[in-house]
Every structure is written in structure tokens, then in C-alpha cells.
Amino acid sequence: MSAAAIEVRAVEKRFGNVGIIRDLNLSVAQGERHAIIGPNGAGKSTTFNLISGHIRPTSGEVKLNGDVISGLRPFEINRRGLSRSFQVTNVFARMSVWENVRCAVLWATGHRYAFWKNVDSLPEVRERTARILDDIHLTHRRDVPAGLLTYAEQRELEIGITIASGATVVMLDEPTAGMSNAETERAVALIRRLTEGKTLVIVEHDMSVVFGLADRISVLVYGHIIASGTPEEIRRDPKVKEAYLGEEAH
Amino acid sequence: MTTATTSTSKLADKSSGDGLRFYAVWLMGIAALIVLPMIFSSGGSLTSFSLIGIAIVFALSYNILLGQTGLLSFGHAVHYGLGGFAACHMMNAVVSHGWPIPLPFIPLFGGLGGLVFAIIIGWVMTKRAGTVFAMISLGIGELVASSSLILRSVFGGESGITTDRTALPKMFGWSFGPQLQVYYLIAFWLVLSAIAMYALTRTPLGRISNAVRDNPERVQFIGYDPHVVRYLAFCFAGFFAGVAGGLAAINFEIANSAYLGAIQSGLVLFSTFIGGTAYFFGPILGAILVTYLQLGLTSVTSVWQLYFGIIFIGIVMFSPGGIAGLLMMHRPLVRAGTLWTVIPSYFVAIVPTVALACGVILTIETVSRYSGGEAINLFGIGFKPQSPVTWIVAAVLVVGGAFVARLTWRRIADAWDRAATVARDRGYLA
Incomplete structure (x- = not known):
């Protein structure tokens, strides 16, 4: 049996005396679509930051495909095949849509810090960039600076940059936040298609998205996972009802 | 919807003439450099053109940091000055050892002088961007400038290191005594450096430098270490600043502490910013204007620096994109x-x-x-x-x-x- 895509074991994160994350345990199997839900301030984004190397855990261990990654820098984790998006759009504002995606393709295609190659004459980079732009429906906006895109377009670009490296583990932080219903539907279809055959970890507030998309769901409350299971199990779990879904219902 | 599609398609349109026009601009620039001294052949204008050429290489090198990578340096003249000293020492060594190295190769050693210092000091300096980098660059600038007066054997103290460019082996029968020959040497290196620096912007490293400028946090999540990107950009900027310094050493036949001081660092920042950092040609315009003003104003008024200040403030306030930004707006x-x-x-x-x-x-x-x-x-x-x-x-x-x-x-x-x-x-x- 192959190792879990992501294995979080007894992770704790304290800022000063405040424990934001306490005894966090999470396991995401290969190829699984895993949603993390929980009320505001539960530590969902912090969990993302801990796994992706944005911040280091105070204690505990994070494994990616069986290898320990906690303590590594974000780019080292990214190079091992984990890629994440951000809740607040985090693109390269002055660069064109095309450049944004292309920059995200460069490391994975092995061009790294090359200063002896013309970036415009790398066929595999061009093809991959074009394919991703096509996937995220932004081909017609390729020369527009990312900072001038509409909000929904920036969110799509955010997803495009995240998947561009071809990472096998993709983490999306509230990809549909602030979108209209129609935009959300489009984004979900996009996510479903682009993460085909990959492991997906998603933080999401929209319950229809969560229950429609996820194979398994973890519920995070006050920095601790109180339940993990299939959507059906989570729907029935009394602890979850009490802590989260019940609260949402009224 | 139809208007939206047509409107965006025009933005995306890359006309086939773009490539031709691109080469035409470069060829016209080169032609202008060749023809200029034939039209304005007085000694004064030759000297001006030579200084402008040096200033352009220096400003373009500075824009690798400021415009391309988003690093504000207050000590870029350190590499320029060290390049100048390296070139002077090399010229003297060539003469005293009788090495077969003609003068046109000397700017390369200037570049190496600037590069070596960048390699040594750059890793620590580029660990952080923003204010931290700016402050360290200011400190390093002062450190090197004061060292140049203390370490006499290397920097020659107050008087600096002098050299004689005509004592080097001849090339194509050129002694490089006349200013015209020096001008062409500078023009040659200007073209070479400008092409190299432009090419650098079109490489994976060049594009990732832009990404680091825009958003160093996100760069880490697409596999890149922004520290390494900044360091490499810093080394390239140091090299080309050294080339400019080497050209200056050839032009003046001297290198002294004024080359690497705060005034020189301020001047290059000034030229680059006035010209505009967002476009490759911006620093070229800035270097031409500032050098020309510097030469022109000093003979007219004793308070020329005051006018520089006013121009600088005006640009910062009313046209942060510089002259290039102003032009491209149209x-x-x-x-x-x-x-x-x-x-x-x-x-x-x-x-x-x-x-x-x-x-x-x-x-x-x-x-x-x-x-x-x-x-x-x-x-x-x-x-x-x-x-x-x-x-x-x-x-x-x-x-x-x-x-x-x-x-x-x-x-x-x-x-x-x-x-x-x-x-x-x-x-x-x-």
C-alpha cells in the first residue's frame, strides 16, 4: 500500500502563548478529494500554511507521499509535488496572464534559473502554458496584466498558477469565495476537471460545493479536527452537527 | 459579448510586423551610434557622447535591480567603481608584463571586478528585499567608499590609480589616443551590453526576476527561492556596472574614490528613475537626459544640483513611470x-x-x-x-x-x- 499523499501527525502551532492549532491529525489518501470545513477562525488557512511550508509547526510532523516535509521551505515542498492557492488572490499583478502562468511552468519543466535560454523559444513551456490558459478560459486575456483582470478571472488565474507546475497534490484555499452562483458552478467544474487523477485538498465555505466535490471531509474547530469521514458520515455526525452544521442552519 | 471579444482580441493581437520592427529599432540605434560622431565631430560633443554611452550601460545595469527585480540599491556605484579600479590595474598590468591584451578587452575585466564583489557580498545583501536591502546597500556603499581612501595600495588614496590607455597593444592599428576611437570603443561595448541585458530580460531568470519583483511570496509556491533569484540578478547588475566602470576608466585614464561614492550611486538611481524603470529603454532616455543636463547645466549655473532635485521630485510626483512611462501612455x-x-x-x-x-x-x-x-x-x-x-x-x-x-x-x-x-x-x- 502506498503512503498517504498528506499525513499530518500531532501538529501544533502556537503564536506566543496562543495555540492556534492543537494536536492536528489529518490523513489524505492518494487521489482523494478532501475538503476541510469549519467555522471562521478555526485555523483552516493556518493548516494550509503549515502543510505548504508557509509557516513552521511548533511541534509535530507533516509528511508528503511518506517523506517528512515539515521544516522545509515552501519552494522545496513545491518542488516535491505539492502546490497551493491562496484565499486572497496572490498573482503577479504587473505581469500578463500569459507570463503569470508561464512563470509557474518554468521550474517544473526544468528551466530553473536559466539565463542562457530564450524563454520564448521553449516549445514545451509554450505548449503547457497555452494548454493551461485554455483550461482556465483565459486565452483571450493572455496579454492583459493580471492586476487588471476581473475578480472571477483572477480567481481562475490563481487556480491556473497553482496547477501549472503539474503537482500531484493540489491545495485550494477557498477557490470560490466571493463568486456568484454561476461563477461558482463554473469554477467547480474547472476544479473537478483540472484535478482529475490528482490529490486535492480544498478549504471551502460553500456546503453545496463541499458535499458535491469531496470524497472525504474533515471538520476543523478551534484548531482541532473533530471529525473526518465521507460526506455521509459527516452529515450524520452529532459532534459536527453541534459544532458546525447546526450553527450554520439557523 | 461581441464587443468584449473584439476588444480583447485587439490587445492580444501580435502583428507579424512586430518582429521586424523590433530589429529595425535596434539597427537604427546602432546606425545612430556609428553616424553620430560624423555629424557632431567637435571634441566637446565626442566627450559628451562617450560619457552618455557609459552612463547608459550603468543605468541599464541598475535597472536589472530596480526595474526588473524590484531592488532599490543606494550603493550601485560600488560595482562601477570597483570595475573602474579593476580595469586600471589590469591596464597597468598588461603594460608592465607585456601581455597581448588590447584595450577593447579591458571593459571585460572591469565587469569581472564588479561581478566578483557582487558574488562575495551579494548573498548576504539579497537575503531580504525592500528596506533591508536598501539600507545594507547604503552601508556597503559607504564602507567601500571610505575603504578606498584608506587602502592605498589598491585604491591609490586621494589621487586614485592612473593609467595610460595608449600603452596597450594596438588593435586594427588603433592606439585609442584620439577621443573618436575611445568613443567607438564605448559604443561597441554599449551595444554589446545593451543586447546582453535585453536578452537577459527574455530568459527564464529574467521573467522570474519580474515575478520576484511583483510578488516574492508567491514565487516560493511555484518552486523558486526568491533569494537565489535576487542574488543572480544582483550579480548580473554588478557585472554590467563593472563594465561601465571599466569604460569610464578607459575614458578618463584614472579610477578614484569618486567613482564608487554616494553621489555616483545617487546619480544612477536618478537617471534610471527619471527615464522610467518599467521599460527597457527607459534608463537609456534617463541616462542621456541626466548626463546631458549635468554637462549643460554645470556651465550655466552653480546650483545645478538644485534643478536635478526639482526635476526628480516632479517626476516622482507627477509621472512615477518616468519619461518612458509618459511616452508609452500615448x-x-x-x-x-x-x-x-x-x-x-x-x-x-x-x-x-x-x-x-x-x-x-x-x-x-x-x-x-x-x-x-x-x-x-x-x-x-x-x-x-x-x-x-x-x-x-x-x-x-x-x-x-x-x-x-x-x-x-x-x-x-x-x-x-x-x-x-x-x-x-x-x-x-x-
């Missing part, structure tokens, strides 16, 4: 064919704006020459700094000019808005 209007609706308001604004400028100049000159009492010559009109008439004229020009100029500037803004709206409707502006 491109969508030209394409949309609405530029002609803006031009008349420019002409209207010229008169009061020039009046305001004259008032400011008159005021500055009156203050600076009051105690000396020498007459002011403003475009052929004589003024006495002690005379109340001068003060009244200055006051009227400043106050009246500013008042009317503001009105005309508002008209420009209105005309501009209308033209831009049309351009946007026609799809030439995002």
Missing part, C-alpha cells in the same frame, strides 16, 4: 487614433508651464546670486538679482504661471480622459 491613443484630440491641450498648457518654470528658475538664481551680485541671463534677457523688478517678475511668473498652468493641466486631464475612454471602447486599452 501608445493606446495613437493606435486608437484619438491622440489628436489631446495634442491641442498640450500646446495650450506649454505657455503657462514655461512661464512657471521661468519664474522658478529666476527665483532660484536670484537667491543663489544675491550676495555675489552677478547678473542673471534668462534666455537672453538680463536680470539683476538685487533689483526689486527681478523679484516682482519672478513672483508674477511663479504665482500667475502656477495659477494658469493648473487650469490648463486640468484641461489636459479632461481631454485625456475622453481620448482614453474612446480608446477603451475601441479595445486598445485594457
Whole structure:
């Protein structure tokens, strides 16, 4: 049996005396679509930051495909095949849509810090960039600076940059936040298609998205996972009802 | 929906003529460099052209940091100066050892001088960007500048290191004694460096540098270490600054502490910013203008630095994109064919704006020459700094000019808005 895509074991994160994350345990199997839900301030984004190397855990261990990654820098984790998006759009504002995606393709295609190659004459980079732009429906906006895109377009670009490296583990932080219903539907279809055959970890507030998309769901409350299971199990779990879904219902 | 698609498609349109036009611009630049000394052949203009050439290489190297990677350095002249010293020492070594290295290869050693120092100091300096980098660069600049006066064996103390460029082996029968030959040597290295630095912007490293400039946090999540990117950019900038310093050493046949001081660092920042950091050609315009002003103003007024300051503040406040940004703003209007609706308001604004400028100049000159009492010559009109008439004229020009100029500037803004709206409707502006 192959190792879990992501294995979080007894992770704790304290800022000063405040424990934001306490005894966090999470396991995401290969190829699984895993949603993390929980009320505001539960530590969902912090969990993302801990796994992706944005911040280091105070204690505990994070494994990616069986290898320990906690303590590594974000780019080292990214190079091992984990890629994440951000809740607040985090693109390269002055660069064109095309450049944004292309920059995200460069490391994975092995061009790294090359200063002896013309970036415009790398066929595999061009093809991959074009394919991703096509996937995220932004081909017609390729020369527009990312900072001038509409909000929904920036969110799509955010997803495009995240998947561009071809990472096998993709983490999306509230990809549909602030979108209209129609935009959300489009984004979900996009996510479903682009993460085909990959492991997906998603933080999401929209319950229809969560229950429609996820194979398994973890519920995070006050920095601790109180339940993990299939959507059906989570729907029935009394602890979850009490802590989260019940609260949402009224 | 149809308008949206057509509007965006025009933005995305890459006409097939673009590639040809690109090479045409470069070839025209090279042709201009070759022809210039044939049109303006006086010794004075040859000297000016040589200095401008050096300043362009230096400013372009600075823009690798500021414009491409987002690093604000207050100590870039360190690499320029060390390049100059390296070139001088190399020239003297070539002469004393009889090595077969002709003068045109010397700027390469200048570049290596700048590069080696960048390699040594850069890793620590580029660990952080922003204020931390700016402060460290200021400190390193002061450190090296003061060391140059203390470490006499390397830097020659106050007098610096002198050399004789004509003592090196000849190439194509050129001794490089006449300024014309030095000019062509500088022009050659200018073209070489400009092409290399432009090419650098089109490499994976160049593009990732832009990404680091825009968003160093996100870069880490697409596999790159922003520290490494900044370090490599810093090394390239150091190399080309060293080339510029080497050219200066050849031109002046001396390297001294003034090469690597804060004034030189400030001047390159100034040129690059005035020219505009967002476009490759921006620093070229800035270097031409600033060098030309520097040469021209020093002979006209003793307070030329004051005018530099005013120009700098004006650019920072009213046109943060520099001259290049100002020019490129007009491109969508030209394409949309609405530029002609803006031009008349420019002409209207010229008169009061020039009046305001004259008032400011008159005021500055009156203050600076009051105690000396020498007459002011403003475009052929004589003024006495002690005379109340001068003060009244200055006051009227400043106050009246500013008042009317503001009105005309508002008209420009209105005309501009209308033209831009049309351009946007026609799809030439995002």
C-alpha cells in the first residue's frame, strides 16, 4: 500500500502563548478529494500554511507521499509535488496572464534559473502554458496584466498558477469565495476537471460545493479536527452537527 | 459579448510586423551610434557622447535591480567603481608584463571586478528585499567608499590609480589616443551590453526576476527561492556596472574614490528613475537626459544640483513611470487614433508651464546670486538679482504661471480622459 499523499501527525502551532492549532491529525489518501470545513477562525488557512511550508509547526510532523516535509521551505515542498492557492488572490499583478502562468511552468519543466535560454523559444513551456490558459478560459486575456483582470478571472488565474507546475497534490484555499452562483458552478467544474487523477485538498465555505466535490471531509474547530469521514458520515455526525452544521442552519 | 471579444482580441493581437520592427529599432540605434560622431565631430560633443554611452550601460545595469527585480540599491556605484579600479590595474598590468591584451578587452575585466564583489557580498545583501536591502546597500556603499581612501595600495588614496590607455597593444592599428576611437570603443561595448541585458530580460531568470519583483511570496509556491533569484540578478547588475566602470576608466585614464561614492550611486538611481524603470529603454532616455543636463547645466549655473532635485521630485510626483512611462501612455491613443484630440491641450498648457518654470528658475538664481551680485541671463534677457523688478517678475511668473498652468493641466486631464475612454471602447486599452 502506498503512503498517504498528506499525513499530518500531532501538529501544533502556537503564536506566543496562543495555540492556534492543537494536536492536528489529518490523513489524505492518494487521489482523494478532501475538503476541510469549519467555522471562521478555526485555523483552516493556518493548516494550509503549515502543510505548504508557509509557516513552521511548533511541534509535530507533516509528511508528503511518506517523506517528512515539515521544516522545509515552501519552494522545496513545491518542488516535491505539492502546490497551493491562496484565499486572497496572490498573482503577479504587473505581469500578463500569459507570463503569470508561464512563470509557474518554468521550474517544473526544468528551466530553473536559466539565463542562457530564450524563454520564448521553449516549445514545451509554450505548449503547457497555452494548454493551461485554455483550461482556465483565459486565452483571450493572455496579454492583459493580471492586476487588471476581473475578480472571477483572477480567481481562475490563481487556480491556473497553482496547477501549472503539474503537482500531484493540489491545495485550494477557498477557490470560490466571493463568486456568484454561476461563477461558482463554473469554477467547480474547472476544479473537478483540472484535478482529475490528482490529490486535492480544498478549504471551502460553500456546503453545496463541499458535499458535491469531496470524497472525504474533515471538520476543523478551534484548531482541532473533530471529525473526518465521507460526506455521509459527516452529515450524520452529532459532534459536527453541534459544532458546525447546526450553527450554520439557523 | 461581441464587443468584449473584439476588444480583447485587439490587445492580444501580435502583428507579424512586430518582429521586424523590433530589429529595425535596434539597427537604427546602432546606425545612430556609428553616424553620430560624423555629424557632431567637435571634441566637446565626442566627450559628451562617450560619457552618455557609459552612463547608459550603468543605468541599464541598475535597472536589472530596480526595474526588473524590484531592488532599490543606494550603493550601485560600488560595482562601477570597483570595475573602474579593476580595469586600471589590469591596464597597468598588461603594460608592465607585456601581455597581448588590447584595450577593447579591458571593459571585460572591469565587469569581472564588479561581478566578483557582487558574488562575495551579494548573498548576504539579497537575503531580504525592500528596506533591508536598501539600507545594507547604503552601508556597503559607504564602507567601500571610505575603504578606498584608506587602502592605498589598491585604491591609490586621494589621487586614485592612473593609467595610460595608449600603452596597450594596438588593435586594427588603433592606439585609442584620439577621443573618436575611445568613443567607438564605448559604443561597441554599449551595444554589446545593451543586447546582453535585453536578452537577459527574455530568459527564464529574467521573467522570474519580474515575478520576484511583483510578488516574492508567491514565487516560493511555484518552486523558486526568491533569494537565489535576487542574488543572480544582483550579480548580473554588478557585472554590467563593472563594465561601465571599466569604460569610464578607459575614458578618463584614472579610477578614484569618486567613482564608487554616494553621489555616483545617487546619480544612477536618478537617471534610471527619471527615464522610467518599467521599460527597457527607459534608463537609456534617463541616462542621456541626466548626463546631458549635468554637462549643460554645470556651465550655466552653480546650483545645478538644485534643478536635478526639482526635476526628480516632479517626476516622482507627477509621472512615477518616468519619461518612458509618459511616452508609452500615448501608445493606446495613437493606435486608437484619438491622440489628436489631446495634442491641442498640450500646446495650450506649454505657455503657462514655461512661464512657471521661468519664474522658478529666476527665483532660484536670484537667491543663489544675491550676495555675489552677478547678473542673471534668462534666455537672453538680463536680470539683476538685487533689483526689486527681478523679484516682482519672478513672483508674477511663479504665482500667475502656477495659477494658469493648473487650469490648463486640468484641461489636459479632461481631454485625456475622453481620448482614453474612446480608446477603451475601441479595445486598445485594457
